[in-house]
Amino acid sequence: MATEQRKYSLDEIRAYKKRSLAAEVWRNYKKSPSAMVGLFVVLLLIIVAIIAQFTFDYSKDIVQQNVRNRLQPPSANHPFGTDQYGRDIFIRVLYGAKYSLSVGIVSVAISCAVGSTLGLIAGYFGGAVENLILRFCEIFMGIPSVLLGIAIMAAFGQSLWVLMLATGLVYVPMFARTARAAVLPVRDQEYIEAAHVCGLNDFQIIFGHVLPNSMAPIIVQVTMGVANGILTASHLSFLGLGVPVPAPEWGAMLSSGREFIRDYPYLTFFPGLAIMITVLAFNLVGDGLRDALDPRLKQ
Amino acid sequence: MSDIILEVDDLVKHFKTRRGTVRAVDGIDFSVERGKTLGLVGESGCGKTTVGRTILRLIEPTSGRILFEGRDITKLHKSGLRSYRREMQLIFQDPYSSLDPRKTVSQIISEPIIANKLFRSKREVDDRVAELMATVGLAGRLFNSYPHELDGGRRQRVGIARALAVEPKFIVCDEPVSALDVSIQAQILNLLKELQMLFGLSYIFITHDLSVVHHISDEVAVMYLGKIVEKAPTEELFENPLHPYTKALLSAIPIPDIRHKRERILIRGEVASPIDPPPECRFARRCDHAFDACKEHPELREVSPGHLVACHLMDSQ
Structure with missing residues (x-):
């Protein structure tokens, strides 16, 4: 290697443009077809949720009963058929995307923010702090998630926001443990020691070095968490504890269609399919992101 | 008198483990002159890296004093430590794990x-x-x-x-070339030497590679199991090693000459455990010259100007 001793001017350096991390990740992400399918479905769901919000009238299209039309099989007029009150299941499933997506995303935002911070602190500082946080998490994890959700719903009442909070709190320990496990190998790397020598404080080290390097499992957990959140919210709604009844939440639709499952399976089939596709799509995105985020795979 | 930038005085670092106390660094003294390089040589596990980390306060010493330009840095608190680390820096062994990917x-x-x-x-x-x-x-x-x-x-x-x-005044180089190819090692060593002249840096150069230490150091300290066994100016140490351990180490340096018949001194056995070692000379059990006096740990003594050895053989001569 020839040693260059010449100092480059700033303009010369600017010529070598920095490729941003996001662009790099996107380049890798694109390579995986399944991840792209997942992303496409997720984006489609978001668009559908937004459009459905404006094109359908809640009181007229979504909840108004039309008993003469009840329990119609799928047809051109009603692609997914109608339920026991004569409401179009197709429209209700489309409209319901908004509940599932918002519950999934907001609840994960809550559990990720709280859980990852706890996990980072536990992993970075170790010792008594770590012990305290981990034991706390174990106590929480000892309670079945649906039971915990029910307890929170019972305490705060039944609404969309409480559903988000309940689902979010249920997954805090999972995020804390994931984050801590991701921090452990990073904490002992020499570049953390180097950062100490450079004069960085703990806060700068945690958010400047530890977090970016332990991000991959957390991001994967986020996308999987959205899927889990949607499932848990559906569980709670299925039990009648989620979004109040006439709203077309997928879990609630499953619940109300349950009585008719023998003769009119499409009442439960389509909301169930919607949940499955959404969960699968988020999981595919999570898998793709995990691979794309590993800097060692870059070429 | 020469200008001393760093003085280490009876530095001790013990790690408490379940199996006993690991005496990683067990009372060592040395000093580094401004603008000079002290080579710290020893095999794996002898405590040389711990010494480097302790000087930077990345590891808290158990006892002893570290004087940097006359200030005892073992007593520094946060803000003081921060300004201290502007004058003292570290170059890491592994350039793969020391840079944030x-x-x-x-x-x-x-x-x-x-x-x-x-x-x-x-x-x-x-x-x-x-x-x-x-x-x-x-x-x-x-x-x-x-x-x-x-x-x-x-x-x-x-x-x-x-x-x-x-713009530090002092750099601890912790095996900065041992992870590199030989051809690149020379480049990095020459760069370090150039920088030393350019900025008047002082180095502690930690390594297990004797030819590297010969190339870069002004003075060499040989460590064995947490103790310095011999310390001398580089040329003096390489020409006239006195401690049996140093002699054995030097005899192991490969010489690229096919006709060269050398007497390789082989060291018996393995390095003893640094966990609760007996109070005898740390090297006694592997030393061919060990005798009764070696039941007691020898002190580091000056045998000729600048040449210090910790060995009872020196007394009997």
């Missing part, structure tokens, strides 16, 4: 500049980084590269540039 070369080098608020505007910081890159011989086009795109030698240059960023 998610940061570009310029981000890595600018980190100490920003953390210590040496320059404030983006332009000034970038300019300083470009200057540092030129100083260590990194092409400017690598400014926005990621570490995994560089080879070992270039990575180590990034590590050196980062250490130089705060």
